[in-house]
Amino acid sequence: MRNITAQASAAAAKPAGSDVAVEVRGVCKMYNEVEALRSIDLDFPVGKLTTLLGPSGCGKTTLLKIIAGLIPATSGEIRVNGNVVTGPGPERAFVFQDFALMPWATVMRNVAFGLELKGMGKDERQSIARKYIAEVGLSGFENKYPHELSGGMRQRVGLARAFAANADVLLLDEPFSAVDEQNRRKFQEDLLRLVELEKKTFIFVTHSIEEAVYCSDRIVILSRRPGRIAQVIEPDIDREADPDAIRRDQGYLDTVEEIWQGLKRYVD
Numbered sequence: 001m002r003n004i005t006a007q008a009s010a011a012a013a014k015p016a017g018s019d020v021a022v023e024v025r026g027v028c029k030m031y032n033e034v035e036a037l038r039s040i041d042l043d044f045p046v047g048k049l050t051t052l053l054g055p056s057g058c059g060k061t062t063l064l065k066i067i068a069g070l071i072p073a074t075s076g077e078i079r080v081n082g083n084v085v086t087g088p089g090p091e092r093a094f095v096f097q098d099f100a101l102m103p104w105a106t107v108m109r110n111v112a113f114g115l116e117l118k119g120m121g122k123d124e125r126q127s128i129a130r131k132y133i134a135e136v137g138l139s140g141f142e143n144k145y146p147h148e149l150s151g152g153m154r155q156r157v158g159l160a161r162a163f164a165a166n167a168d169v170l171l172l173d174e175p176f177s178a179v180d181e182q183n184r185r186k187f188q189e190d191l192l193r194l195v196e197l198e199k200k201t202f203i204f205v206t207h208s209i210e211e212a213v214y215c216s217d218r219i220v221i222l223s224r225r226p227g228r229i230a231q232v233i234e235p236d237i238d239r240e241a242d243p244d245a246i247r248r249d250q251g252y253l254d255t256v257e258e259i260w261q262g263l264k265r266y267v268d
């Protein structure tokens, strides 16, 4: 495990030896009188999964929304692929907690919708959508409607839609919170496979320390509100290993424990 807490500055929060997809510089966010985020400096490396972890209300979702361009920072700036963010853009896809699927459209139409908006022909967009529907494990469900799917399956549709739109940066806000424990584990394994396969930059918010350690290349721990970077941890996990073996691995367990020791002071 690489722990780069000591110098939680822009330099410290910079990943070693990799390209940067998203740069966060001096980001502060006020909601009227409420200071949600204070002076966030952070780099998100290309092709890696970075998790934002921290106590409830520390500004994780706020930071994700600012990166998505859904809300503005009060000060500071975000760059994606070197360009300053001024609003949402096609290179970023937000996978919402509540799925945000169109209830009147099939899985196929939901997944292909971004391509339809771009004016792509039906055959081409369906062929792209089919590929990603298969990648998230939903082959055979193309003609189903969201209400015919479980929460976990709807979540997968949301992911497939983000992949089909060919975004470089995927922003996932607690994507597994609405699914049961077994499905959650299966999803985590699928997510790791997709990170490997797709080489996209994933920014992930979770409340689960175990999930963060299992899935992440880097974990950014935010302090209680106003959110500041408290710690950046790079878990040293052999992801080639069997998932059950990883969860029993001493390095994994020690990392979970260390993060818990750091976070438990925030729990009332």
Ligand SMILES: Nc1ncnc2c1ncn2[C@@H]1O[C@H](COP(=O)(O)OP(=O)(O)OP(=O)(O)O)[C@@H](O)[C@H]1O
Residues within 6 Å of the ligand: 031, 034, 036, 054, 055, 056, 057, 058, 059, 060, 061, 062, 063, 225
């Ligand atoms: N639209 C808003 N108007 C006013 N305050 C807000 C708004 N959105 C968020 N906040 C406040 O800003 C702080 C950060 O909220 P945010 O949802 O980003 O935290 P979070 O870390 O994602 O929380 P959780 O872990 O509980 O989901 C909280 O105190 C929240 O109440």
